[in-house]
Amino acid sequence: MATATSFPVTLPTAIPVREILPWAIFGGLMLALGIYFVGVEEGAAAVFNSAYVHEFVHDGRHLLGFPCH
Amino acid sequence: MTGRLLLRGMLAGLVAALLSFGFLKLAGESSVERAIAFETAADAAKAKASAEEAAAKGQPAPVAAVETELVSRPVQAGVGLLTGVVVYSTAFGGLFALAFALCFRRMADLGPRATSAVLAALGFVAVYAAPMLKYPANPPSVGLAETIGMRTSLYFALILISLAVIIAAGMLRIRLLPRLGAWNAALIAAGVYVAVMIGISLALPDVNEVPEEFPATVLWQFRVASLGGQAIMWATLGLLFGVLAERLMAPHGARA
Numbered sequence: 001m002a003t004a005t006s007f008p009v010t011l012p013t014a015i016p017v018r019e020i021l022p023w024a025i026f027g028g029l030m031l032a033l034g035i036y037f038v039g040v041e042e043g044a045a046a047v048f049n050s051a052y053v054h055e056f057v058h059d060g061r062h063l064l065g066f067p068c069h
Numbered sequence: 070m071t072g073r074l075l076l077r078g079m080l081a082g083l084v085a086a087l088l089s090f091g092f093l094k095l096a097g098e099s100s101v102e103r104a105i106a107f108e109t110a111a112d113a114a115k116a117k118a119s120a121e122e123a124a125a126k127g128q129p130a131p132v133a134a135v136e137t138e139l140v141s142r143p144v145q146a147g148v149g150l151l152t153g154v155v156v157y158s159t160a161f162g163g164l165f166a167l168a169f170a171l172c173f174r175r176m177a178d179l180g181p182r183a184t185s186a187v188l189a190a191l192g193f194v195a196v197y198a199a200p201m202l203k204y205p206a207n208p209p210s211v212g213l214a215e216t217i218g219m220r221t222s223l224y225f226a227l228i229l230i231s232l233a234v235i236i237a238a239g240m241l242r243i244r245l246l247p248r249l250g251a252w253n254a255a256l257i258a259a260g261v262y263v264a265v266m267i268g269i270s271l272a273l274p275d276v277n278e279v280p281e282e283f284p285a286t287v288l289w290q291f292r293v294a295s296l297g298g299q300a301i302m303w304a305t306l307g308l309l310f311g312v313l314a315e316r317l318m319a320p321h322g323a324r325a
């Protein structure tokens with residue numbers, strides 16, 4: 001009985017952590033800014049132009065699950 | 070490699086955002102509009118009541134504070150919603166790529182596509198599903214202005230706790246793996262995550278600010294739409310990024 005031919009599948013190796021780390025800082029900052037923009041930005045403690053940003057992304061904020069008014 | 074993965078994560082996040090936006094527009098916007106209609110009617114009733122009260126006392130009617138609309142409703146429900154979803158999803162796409170880079174071949178002996186799919190399912194549970202069971206999404210007019218700071222802190226705290234607990238559970242699974250085997254190690258890790266999250270959710274303060282007469286169907290439709298939008302976003306991210314990552318990582322001419 002002929003055995004099924006199988007090709008050796010070699011997976012790529014894990015990516016070294018020291019290669020990921022610098023990008024992780026960049027990615028973390030980017031994420032924090034994005035989430036802030038959509039989820040927190042509003043009136044009093046605003047970084048961007050306060051109420052405008054808040055109202056502009058308001059529907060997204062509610063539908064994405066962030067607390068609001 | 071990490072930089073190129075990051076780029077692909079953001080690209081997958083962008084595509085996920087477009088699909089999610091399409092769904093939210095179709096399934097979510099009607100409940101947002103109805104919630105706003107409820108709010109407007111409630112405000113009008115309140116203004117009428119205070120005017121009548123003033124008239125009964127023989128005072129001039131109070132001047133109602135006119136809410137200036139900075140951004141029109143069509144813009145909020147269109148480009149505004151799209152922008153919000155795109156920013157959110159692209160940011161998470163980038164972070165997802167970094168999580169993938171860390172987990173690939175460390176979490177399990179899976180290829181890029183399977184690693185990406187598993188990671189996205191876990192991300193959906195940890196970032197959205199588990200926190201929303203305690204603090205569900207609410208349409209406009211549900212939620213008091215005075216408590217917004219506290220509610221935001223609680224919600225973000227629960228997301229961070231949930232992420233920390235799922236990472237700890239994942240590490241526990243790897244430790245149990247040699248002794249208990251793949252199935253039992255995964256079951257115990259999942260059980261630990263669920264048990265810890267139930268305990269934490271019960272311990273955190275409740276938030277219930279739904280107005281007495283708010284229509285229950287609108288609330289339900291809104292929450293289901295929110296859940297669906299997030300599910301579509303994470304599913305697209307996980308499946309699409311897996312394909313992109315596999316193409317990138319496969320040695321030339323040897324696509325596995």
Ligand SMILES: [Zn+2]
Nearest residue numbers: 058068069209
């Ligand atoms: Zn709101």
